[in-house]
Amino acid sequence: MRRTLRRVAPVLLLGLALLGVWELYCDLGGVEAVVLPPPHAVASALWDNAGLLSHNFAVTAEEVVLGLALAIAAGLTFAIAIHLSPVLRRAFYPLAVGSQAVPIPVIGVLLVFWWGFGIFPKLVVIALICFFPVLVTTIDGLASLDPERAKLLRTLDASRWQTLRFAELPAAVPAALSGARIALAVGVIGAFIAETSTPTTGTYTGLGREIVLDAGGFQTARAYAATALLFAFAIVCFQSLAMAERRLAPWRRPGLAGATR
Amino acid sequence: MAHGSSSPGADPSNLWGNAREGSDVTTATRIRPGAAPAAATPSDAPRPRDELVISGLQVTYASERGAPVRALGEVSLQAHAGELVAVVGPSGCGKTTLLEVVCGLRAPDRGTVVGPAAVLMPQRDLLLPWLDALENAALSLRLAGLRRAGALAAARELFCELGLDGFERACPQELSGGMRQRVAFARTLLSGKRLLCLDEPFGALDAITRSEMQQWLARSLQREPRTVLLVTHDVEEAIVLCDRVVVLSPRPGRVLAELEVPLPRPRRAADPEVAALRARALARLAGEGP
Numbered sequence: 116m117r118r119t120l121r122r123v124a125p126v127l128l129l130g131l132a133l134l135g136v137w138e139l140y141c142d143l144g145g146v147e148a149v150v151l152p153p154p155h156a157v158a159s160a161l162w163d164n165a166g167l168l169s170h171n172f173a174v175t176a177e178e179v180v181l182g183l184a185l186a187i188a189a190g191l192t193f194a195i196a197i198h199l200s201p202v203l204r205r206a207f208y209p210l211a212v213g214s215q216a217v218p219i220p221v222i223g224v225l226l227v228f229w230w231g232f233g234i235f236p237k238l239v240v241i242a243l244i245c246f247f248p249v250l251v252t253t254i255d256g257l258a259s260l261d262p263e264r265a266k267l268l269r270t271l272d273a274s275r276w277q278t279l280r281f282a283e284l285p286a287a288v289p290a291a292l293s294g295a296r297i298a299l300a301v302g303v304i305g306a307f308i309a310e311t312s313t314p315t316t317g318t319y320t321g322l323g324r325e326i327v328l329d330a331g332g333f334q335t336a337r338a339y340a341a342t343a344l345l346f347a348f349a350i351v352c353f354q355s356l357a358m359a360e361r362r363l364a365p366w367r368r369p370g371l372a373g374a375t376r
Numbered sequence: 377m378a379h380g381s382s383s384p385g386a387d388p389s390n391l392w393g394n395a396r397e398g399s400d401v402t403t404a405t406r407i408r409p410g411a412a413p414a415a416a417t418p419s420d421a422p423r424p425r426d427e428l429v430i431s432g433l434q435v436t437y438a439s440e441r442g443a444p445v446r447a448l449g450e451v452s453l454q455a456h457a458g459e460l461v462a463v464v465g466p467s468g469c470g471k472t473t474l475l476e477v478v479c480g481l482r483a484p485d486r487g488t489v490v491g492p493a494a495v496l497m498p499q500r501d502l503l504l505p506w507l508d509a510l511e512n513a514a515l516s517l518r519l520a521g522l523r524r525a526g527a528l529a530a531a532r533e534l535f536c537e538l539g540l541d542g543f544e545r546a547c548p549q550e551l552s553g554g555m556r557q558r559v560a561f562a563r564t565l566l567s568g569k570r571l572l573c574l575d576e577p578f579g580a581l582d583a584i585t586r587s588e589m590q591q592w593l594a595r596s597l598q599r600e601p602r603t604v605l606l607v608t609h610d611v612e613e614a615i616v617l618c619d620r621v622v623v624l625s626p627r628p629g630r631v632l633a634e635l636e637v638p639l640p641r642p643r644r645a646a647d648p649e650v651a652a653l654r655a656r657a658l659a660r661l662a663g664e665g666p
Contacts, residue, residue, distance in 0.1 A: 263502055270479045270496040271567055273519045281515065285506040366505035366549060 152336040157343060160336035167325075168337075172344050174321040178234060178306045179299075179352070182241025186298055189242060190249025191291065197250075198257040198283070199275070215247050223312030232316050237309035244305035245298035249291065256290025257283050289367050292360045299356060303349045427603050428455040428491035428571055433484050435473050447473040449628035450487070455620075457570070460597065460604045462614030464657065465624030471607040474629070475573040478605060492603075494571040499579045501560035503548035509555075510535065510544035513562035520568065534562050538596055554585040558592065565600055574606045578613065587645060590616050594642060611657045615650050616643045623660045633660035 134154045140146070141153035148156060161168065193211065197204045219240055226236035260283050268278050310323035322341045329338035360367070435448040447470035455461045463471055476482040478489055479496045495516075503512045510531050517527035535541050540558055548556055557577055564572055577593070578586040594617055597604065608614055614621045615637050623633040635657055639649050 263498060263500060264504070266476075266481055267496065267498060267502050268519070269481060270494070271516050271519045271563075272493075277519050281518065282504060285504070288506075364506070366547060 256287030
């Protein structure tokens, strides 16, 4: 309990201080409420629109989680393929780099023509944005097995597949998780891009679209409330990934890692 | 083996006579037809068959700049089944290269290695940090195709035998340097190969732990007899552990001398016989007479 408090105290204090400055700035008439609503107005917008916002939040959260899962699956698959085959590396890697220059908001519309109004085109947009960091970090992680260990595995007659399974893949886990964290950070904004670039039908269309509609409709406080939800969601996801890393790569625990490498 | 460098009869208690002379296994004569086999010395002692025969090994590295570096000048040596052979020499005399060739990790420029499959135990334990101690030892068995449960059971048995019980679930980062080497040795043994190539296994340990580990290794090899090629720059370690000590010259490595170690076990570094043999080996290293 005490340790939890000590961990979260700094971010809580800084957050409160920033909110205080924001509130003060608005109260002293620094800017009109329709441009920058004060925090208490955002809080009451959050409360008043709890139903609408929570439904939209559920839509966006699903997109982020599934899109990220798709990105991680694709990133890992291509990273392993590229790691195992120099030909694939030469063939695929340049194209993967090039794919990052594609103006995704433009193709979002095309994806809807292709796959319809459902969630899938959005997942593709998010995955296109997120898979690159996973790909690059995992490729580096797979190559990070030190040559002495590789030599040892050879004298133990390890096959290519066994080397991958017992040594290279576990060695790549920390790097892949770092990639996943970067992917997550861009994934939330990726969901925003996905929602605003793909036409949708349905009652609840996600926080991203909500923000755009509210900002255009002078519902600024609600737009900020929706943003606050995305803000908190990103933090929670990041923390879950950090927890996953402690479970999946316990040898990287600080204090232990330094002793061996 | 430098032909004719051995001094016949130098050691009356030599258990195995001069295993090289007239050995039908040696291929040295094929590679160096000019070298006449040493004159047959009639010997009544039964001579165990050589399990490992290294003949006329030469290795040259292509260095990045300048002339290629000759790591091994010409090395020949033999080991018979169950024999512990130490290879000592100054740093950079190609000892590690020799083991890499024996383990099939590097092709020699000239010469041959005839022997069973060999496994390498490097100086750094190279345990995998994502596996616990038992899983690290069992890795050899898993790589040989055993299922997890069977591999772990076999490793657990060996852990008891080697005095490692209680450390099965420890992760490598929690183990001391000596314990890590023990786990690495268990992994080496579990590979099931008859020839162990130990590359300065205790080089990174402090003096006290090292002498403990030497005693431990001697006991372990009595329980699990294998043919061992031990590379070290510590002459004392070679004499305490091994049946025979092969002294290599500075780079490019050549065999300067071979000393039998006919001392009873267990041996201690402080034994006067060990000290006397050590002095002899060091004299050979310094290029002096027998």
